[in-house]
Structure formats: structure tokens, C-alpha cells
Amino acid sequence: MSAWAIRAELLAVRADPAIAGTEAIVHHADGMLLIEDGIVAAFGDHATLAERHLDVPVEDRRGLLLVPGFVDCHVHYPQTERIAAHGAQLLDWLERHIFPAEQAFADRPHADAVAAFFLDEMLRNGTTSALVFATVHAQSVDALFDAALARDMRIISGKTLMDRQAPEALCDTPESGRAESEALIARWRGRGRLGYAVTPRFALTSTPAQLASAGDLLAAHPDALLHTHLSENLGEIAAVGEAFPEAADYLDVYARHGLVGPRSVFAHGIHLDDGAMGRLATAGAAIAFCPTSNLFLGSGLFDLARADAHGVCVGMGTDVGAGTSFSILHTLGEAYKVCQMRGSSLDPFRALWLATGAGAAALSIADRVGGLAVGQEADFILLDSAATPLLARRTAARPLAERLFALQILGDDRAVAETWLAGRPAHRRG
Structure with a gap:
């Protein structure tokens, strides 16, 4: 020994x-x-x-x-080269900056190069575990997992699922998304310190059929997480309401498809009322608090005190590339300011907890790290x-x-x- x-x-x-x-x-x-x-x-x-x-x-x-080591509960590795992209709020920003950038990940050498830089940047900033968005391309996950395996990092990721309201080059189908996800899980399960996340981008870019397929996939793999976005931007929330008129609210869209549970990690959750927060807590789901992204896109101020009042698990997310820094330290500084604007004060020891043990709990890895x-x-x-x-x-x-x-x-x-x-x-x- x-x-x-x-x-x-x-x-x-x-x-x-x-x-x-x-x-x-x-x-x-x-x-x-x-x-x-x-x-x-x-x-x-x-x-x-x-x-x-x-x-x-x-x-x-x-x-x-x-x-x-720091735990990043929400970050997009394909958006590394679009960090600090000027102008627009969420939906316009996706169309203008992010969807074009993600199409480049159809090329495996490009994905390899970005994945290597991304992971080295995380390590340089003290992040040792992370829940990471890839793109719709299966090889984007392969590239990230290969790079993580070489570094022995604890990385959880999955193929993005999108079958509507995105460029054709970034769309799959419920059937192809399920098949490619199953193949990725079979290929990577049990290797190194890697984990898989079922990853519908957000409600707007998935049909009910694809969300139902994602729920079936999550149920079939009890070691997988669910990783998506929730209630980030007022324009997005209104669009979700129009797209899913039968749902009580944004969270209910996911709940109707079996996507809200103890393995679910929802990025943002800025505009959630007490009822939604209570349902998240009851389900054991977690929120990734992404202050630099929320400020950069003008999305709003996350209410940590409300989440605390309901007992919702909260971890920190840099959310690069809408997030403006890979540094969890810097992200904690912005979280402090957001809390100040909300009328509460974030204690430095609690901030460290959010960036380590709480993040590990959110990602269901608290027995191993944090x-x-x-x-x-x-x-x-x-x-x-x-x-x-x-x-x-x-x-x-x-x-x-x-x-x-x-x-x-x-x-x-x-x-x-x-x-x-x-x-x-x-x-x-x-």
C-alpha cells in the first residue's frame, strides 16, 4: 500500500x-x-x-x-470558446452564439481539443468534479470522457437531447437520442471516475415524446443523473408555458415525464415560487446556483434563502459560457453579491460548503468526494x-x-x- x-x-x-x-x-x-x-x-x-x-x-x-476540490454542478464544455460573447438574453444568445458553436462538435478532433483545454482550465481553477453539458453529438461525450479518463477526473456528462427549436444539424429524434444515449452508457459505465447524465437541453428543445423517452432512459439506469435547465429566464418561462399549456408550471413539464427525483439536477431555478420549491424538496432534486451566468444574461437573482426555507439541495455552477469564469472562488464572490441583493448574507464557510460537500450531494457523489x-x-x-x-x-x-x-x-x-x-x-x- x-x-x-x-x-x-x-x-x-x-x-x-x-x-x-x-x-x-x-x-x-x-x-x-x-x-x-x-x-x-x-x-x-x-x-x-x-x-x-x-x-x-x-x-x-x-x-x-x-x-x-471544488464541485461544479453545471457547466457547458462546448461553450468554452463563446465565453464573453456580447449581447442578448438567453434565447437570442443561444441562437446567435451557442448553436453555431455547438455544430462544430460534429468534428471529433475539434471536440478533443476543446475538451482537453476545458478540463485543464477547470483543474487550474481548483475544480475536481463536475456535471458537464456536451452537445447532441455522441462523439462530444466520447471526447470529454476520454480526456477526463486520462486525467482521472470525476466527470458526469451525457449526450444533449434536442428534437425541435434548434438548427437541423443539432437535432436528433426520440429514437436516435435514446439509442445513442444507451450506447454511450454501455461504452463508458464503470470506467474511471465517470458518470452518465440524461440531458434534455431544456423543455423548449424537446417534444413531449422526447421528454418521455428521457424519463424512460432515466428509470432504466438508476446510476444516471438527470441534468437540464429550469426557470432561468422570463422569456424562456413564457415560451415553455405556451409550448406545454397542459402543465401547471415549468417544473411540472418535467414531472409529467418522470424527470423530477433525487437524481435530478436543475440549473438556475431563479423564478420558482414556493410551490415549485416545495415539490423540488419533496422529490429530493437539486438546483445549481449559477450567479455569473444569471447576471451576464440578465436572467435574475436566485433566491437562496427561499431554497433553504424549503430544504432544497443547492450546489454551485459556473455555467460557462454564459457564466463568465471557470473559477468557483470568483463564482462564490458573485453568489455573495446576489444574496446581498436578496437581503441575506452568505457566510464564507457556508459558501465553501456549497462549493464542495453540497455540490457533491447534488451530484450523488457525497460518499466519494466533497x-x-x-x-x-x-x-x-x-x-x-x-x-x-x-x-x-x-x-x-x-x-x-x-x-x-x-x-x-x-x-x-x-x-x-x-x-x-x-x-x-x-x-x-x-
Whole structure:
């Protein structure tokens, strides 16, 4: 058995501090993380653990803050090259910028090149697990999974399902979408740390027949997730109401087709009333909070307090390319501002929980990642609170909460000194 350790300041948030209080926060100012064959074997005080493991080699990272790797609950890898595309709200933005870009993924070498860049960018920003949109092309999933397998990243993705209201080159059928999805699941199930998500883009781009097929597919594969969009933009919501007049609301469109349950992850959920939030909570479904995207497209301000009041699981999503940064740190800073506009304040420890353990729970992988608990995979990052002159000046000799908050407001990829996957280095700054 291969064992080694790393010495640093350790921090993990293993439950929602809004519910569990400070007991959820595990902190060791001078800590030691012991890793055996890529799995966490111990997480605790250095002086105590070092005495028990005298023969274990130790990497010294004192001065850096070691936290669990970030979990991105909603991001589009084919939109990488359309990040910062000017103008328009959601539906026009899709037509003008995104659908043309996604047609290029019919070419496998193009998909390979974008997938490699995308995953390296995520690692550079400290993201170690993610739920990722591909395109309608099966080879776009193959390209992403091949690249993730080479890096040993925990990536969940699936072929996008669209059979209407999209360019012909991006449309499938209920039958072809089901067949290609089944083939992808058979090809990739059990390989590395990969997972599959049944992925209708959103209600507008799928006929009732395709949504029903997606529900059947989800039911047939209990290890798969459901990944789609919900109540993002007022224009989109009105169009969904016209397209599905028999449904009580946007969420009901999905519920009628068996797509709302404990394995469902809905991006955005900005304009949900109490009734819809309550149904999400009852079903055990999750929402991906995507503040940079919601602001960039002018979609609205997600109501985290309302989701909390109903007990809905919420994780963080960068939502690149409408999202404006791969950095979860930056995304947490924008989440703080959105909460401020909603009249609430996001505590920095709770923000870290949303970006790690809560995200893992949303993606049904909390037994494997998110808290650096004994037995979990050793996916972690090392944050440098002196990465920039401003951060260094703001955080010097400050309490942990202040340093963590400054990293979330002022930090970006420069603050991620190292990223590790299953106890192996995946990125080192510089």
C-alpha cells in the first residue's frame, strides 16, 4: 500500500453550517492529510498524526490552505470558446452564439481539443468534479470522457437531447437520442471516475415524446443523473408555458415525464415560487446556483434563502459560457453579491460548503468526494491567500473566516496553488 502525507492548514466543511452550526467546520491550523492509494486515511492535527506515522513521507505545504476540490454542478464544455460573447438574453444568445458553436462538435478532433483545454482550465481553477453539458453529438461525450479518463477526473456528462427549436444539424429524434444515449452508457459505465447524465437541453428543445423517452432512459439506469435547465429566464418561462399549456408550471413539464427525483439536477431555478420549491424538496432534486451566468444574461437573482426555507439541495455552477469564469472562488464572490441583493448574507464557510460537500450531494457523489473524510477520494486543492499583493495585504495575520472570505471575493485561478486528484498532482501554478 502506497502512503504519504501532506502538511498544511486544513479546512473542510462536512455539513451545512446553517443547520449544523460550527460543528460542521473541521479546521487544523497545522494539519496533516494522510493518503493511502489515493484515498484519505487520516485528516487531523499534524503533531498527533505525525507521531503515529513516522515512516510516511510528508510534503510540506505550510502557509497554504488545503480544502476539498471544488464541485461544479453545471457547466457547458462546448461553450468554452463563446465565453464573453456580447449581447442578448438567453434565447437570442443561444441562437446567435451557442448553436453555431455547438455544430462544430460534429468534428471529433475539434471536440478533443476543446475538451482537453476545458478540463485543464477547470483543474487550474481548483475544480475536481463536475456535471458537464456536451452537445447532441455522441462523439462530444466520447471526447470529454476520454480526456477526463486520462486525467482521472470525476466527470458526469451525457449526450444533449434536442428534437425541435434548434438548427437541423443539432437535432436528433426520440429514437436516435435514446439509442445513442444507451450506447454511450454501455461504452463508458464503470470506467474511471465517470458518470452518465440524461440531458434534455431544456423543455423548449424537446417534444413531449422526447421528454418521455428521457424519463424512460432515466428509470432504466438508476446510476444516471438527470441534468437540464429550469426557470432561468422570463422569456424562456413564457415560451415553455405556451409550448406545454397542459402543465401547471415549468417544473411540472418535467414531472409529467418522470424527470423530477433525487437524481435530478436543475440549473438556475431563479423564478420558482414556493410551490415549485416545495415539490423540488419533496422529490429530493437539486438546483445549481449559477450567479455569473444569471447576471451576464440578465436572467435574475436566485433566491437562496427561499431554497433553504424549503430544504432544497443547492450546489454551485459556473455555467460557462454564459457564466463568465471557470473559477468557483470568483463564482462564490458573485453568489455573495446576489444574496446581498436578496437581503441575506452568505457566510464564507457556508459558501465553501456549497462549493464542495453540497455540490457533491447534488451530484450523488457525497460518499466519494466533497469533505476529505476518511475513506473518500483524495481530491483537494491548496489555496494561497498571498497569491496577489492585494490578497496578501488583506489576509496577513487575519482570522480564518476573514481569509476565506477574502479568497472568495478577491480570488481567482491565481489563488489555486495546486490541484490534486486521487492523491496525484494535476495542476501546479506556474
